[in-house]
Amino acid sequence: xxxxxxxxxxxxxxxxxxxxxxxxxxxxxEYHIINLDNLTYAxxxxxxxxxxxxxxxxxxxxxxxxxxxxxxxVRDYKIDGIIHLAAxxxxxxxxxxxxxxxxxxxxxxxxxxxxxxxxWESLPERYExxxxxxxxxxxxxxxxxxxxPEGIESPFTTSASSEHHQAYGEDFFVETTxxxxxxxxxxxxASSDHFVRAYHDTYGMPTVVTNCSxxxxxxxxxxxxxxxxxxxxxxRKPLPVYGKGENVRDWLYVEDHARxxxxxxxxxxxxxxxxIGGFNEWKNIDIIRVIIxxxxxxxxxxxxxxxxxxxxxxxxxxxxxxxxxxxxxxxxELGWEPSLQFEEGIEKTVRWYLDNxxxxxxxxxxxxxxxxxxxxxxx
Ligand code: NAD
Ligand code: TYD
Numbered sequence: 001x002x003x004x005x006x007x008x009x010x011x012x013x014x015x016x017x018x019x020x021x022x023x024x025x026x027x028x029x030e031y032h033i034i035n036l037d038n039l040t041y042a043x044x045x046x047x048x049x050x051x052x053x054x055x056x057x058x059x060x061x062x063x064x065x066x067x068x069x070x071x072x073x074v075r076d077y078k079i080d081g082i083i084h085l086a087a088x089x090x091x092x093x094x095x096x097x098x099x100x101x102x103x104x105x106x107x108x109x110x111x112x113x114x115x116x117x118x119x120w121e122s123l124p125e126r127y128e129x130x131x132x133x134x135x136x137x138x139x140x141x142x143x144x145x146x147x148x149p150e151g152i153e154s155p156f157t158t159s160a161s162s163e164h165h166q167a168y169g170e171d172f173f174v175e176t177t178x179x180x181x182x183x184x185x186x187x188x189x190a191s192s193d194h195f196v197r198a199y200h201d202t203y204g205m206p207t208v209v210t211n212c213s214x215x216x217x218x219x220x221x222x223x224x225x226x227x228x229x230x231x232x233x234x235x236r237k238p239l240p241v242y243g244k245g246e247n248v249r250d251w252l253y254v255e256d257h258a259r260x261x262x263x264x265x266x267x268x269x270x271x272x273x274x275x276i277g278g279f280n281e282w283k284n285i286d287i288i289r290v291i292i293x294x295x296x297x298x299x300x301x302x303x304x305x306x307x308x309x310x311x312x313x314x315x316x317x318x319x320x321x322x323x324x325x326x327x328x329x330x331x332x333e334l335g336w337e338p339s340l341q342f343e344e345g346i347e348k349t350v351r352w353y354l355d356n357x358x359x360x361x362x363x364x365x366x367x368x369x370x371x372x373x374x375x376x377x378x379x
Contacts, residue, residue: 008034008079010064010112011086013043015220016135019258020083025051027262032056034077037086038063046359047219064108070115082116083265084109085135087192090223091185095317098184105188106195109134113199120205132196132207133265138250138275140190140211141173142180143320146248156279156328162342167281168248172326173211175273182318200271208268210261212276213325216345217254218352222364226346229288230353231360233295233306243315245285248322252278253345256338263336274334277325280342294350 012021012035025033037043039061051057058077062069064086073079087105088094094101113132120130151166181190193209200207216226229239260276268274282290292306330336340348353360 005030006032006034006077006079007081007083008036008074008077009083009085010036011043011084012059013037013039013045013047014085014089015042015047016215016254016257017085018047018219019217019254020085020261021048021057022051023255023258023262025054025057029056032058032077034058034060034073034079036060036062036064036073040088042089042221044219044221044363046362064112065103067111067114070111071118074115074119079116079119080129081131081133081265082112083133083135083261084112087189088185090221091139091183092223092316094183094185094188098188101184101188102191105185106191109192110195113195113205117199117203117205121203127204127206130206131265131270132199132205133261133268134193134196134207134209135261136193136209136211137186137189138173138211138213138277138323138325139183139186139320140179140181140193141177141323142182142186144171144173144322144324145169146246146322147171149246151283154279154281156326158279158331158337160338160341162280164280164282164286164342167324168283168322169324172324173275174326175211175275175329182320206270208264208270208272208274210264210274210276211325212257212260213250213252213278213323215254215257216251217349218356219359220254222360225284225287226291226349227353227360229291230295230350231364233292233309234299234354234357236306236309238311239288239292239309240311240313241285241288242313242319244312245283245288246321247284247319248281248324249284249287250277250279250281250323250325251287251342252276252280252338253340253349256340259339260330260336263334264330267334269333274330275325275327276330276336277327278338278342279327280338281322281324282342290346291350294346295354298350298354
């Protein structure tokens with residue numbers, strides 16, 4: 001594919017987006033990276049402090065659901081590639097406020113698609129050299145059964161396979177798995193995925209969709225399991241484990257996701273779907289024990305010191321039991337694999353949060369405190 005020069009990355013001030021923006025700005029000085037983000041509670045320009053002065057980087061504060069503004073941005077910056085990450089992303093929030101999820105994830109994606117379509121169709125070369133890359137989640141596939149509660153040897157291997165090499169069932173999400181979303185979050189993401197594919201099938205827009213498993217790493221907003229628990233251990237606050245902690249997630253280090261996005265953006269096949277996963281399933285309670293152990297060790301606490309913070313609380317409504325991604329298509333066709341073993345990734349992550357307490361304290365003060373109280377009461 002020809003070199004694309006003006007790349008719009010949406011949601012670049014969020015967790016995954018900030019890693020993608022950093023990678024593209026530093027790796028491709030010949031590209032102009034335009035980061036468009038509305039700076040909701042989850043967007044934080046402090047995530048990009050190290051690259052904000054780069055010459056090939058521009059930040060625009062805007063709402064993806066504002067069609068007029070999307071039209072203007074796409075046209076004014078002569079956008080030829082879009083990597084779309086902006087979204088409402090937290091399942092618990094979607095349960096409380098599904099409308100915001102429909103507005104941002106569905107109408108926002110549709111506005112961006114429409115703006116790109118109008119601009120690209122107005123050009124003499126039309127869609128040649130253009131790409132709309134939509135970032136989605138494994139949660140659109142629904143939930144898998146937990147048929148091996150104690151875990152069995154995982155059938156997947158990578159050069160970075162962890163010692164904990166377990167699967168908790170025989171079924172895995174593949175690219176052709178039927179969509180079956182359960183939460184308002186995953187329903188809104190599923191809907192946006194369908195719109196992206198519809199723009200390919202109906203108008204011929206070059207699109208790619210990827211569905212990734214749970215990410216972890218630096219700059220994740222501390223409402224998600226891993227940063228929330230690291231922060232709560234540090235502050236000696238309770239660790240709210242939903243249900244019995246039996247749910248299973250597949251975890252991928254965020255920089256490995258950003259690397260996959262780079263690879264797919266440049267060499268992925270138009271109209272394809274790629275699953276991206278960590279080959280790394282964990283039961284929540286097991287991962288929580290790893291987090292506690294790592295934080296205690298790095299803080300110099302005796303082993304087992306923070307175990308008492310574990311607090312079993314009422315389960316999340318409609319809590320999906322197990323997500324497990326088969327990402328062998330991406331491994332086979334494009335040669336991508338996770339680069340980090342989970343043990344290395346979690347150590348790096350815990351260290352980062354402990355070394356960047358100011359980043360954490362800045363976002364967990366003020367409004368967030370209020371939200372957290374409303375959400376979790378005085379757990
Ligand atoms: P995040 O919540 O950390 O960041 C989302 C970003 O989008 C924020 O910067 C926010 O300000 C911005 N945003 C929200 N609404 C907007 C709007 N209306 N207009 C413009 N910007 C807006 O999310 P994340 O975890 O980085 O996820 C990024 C993408 O990856 C999402 O599409 C999510 O569905 C997908 N995804 C996430 C995970 C994960 O584990 N976090 C896994 C798979 C896929
Ligand atoms: P989360 O990080 O919210 O990601 P997702 O719901 O998209 O998988 O949650 C990861 C898992 O951890 C999920 O099974 C819910 C569980 N969880 C808790 O047990 N306690 C918590 O406080 C949070 C935020 C999540």
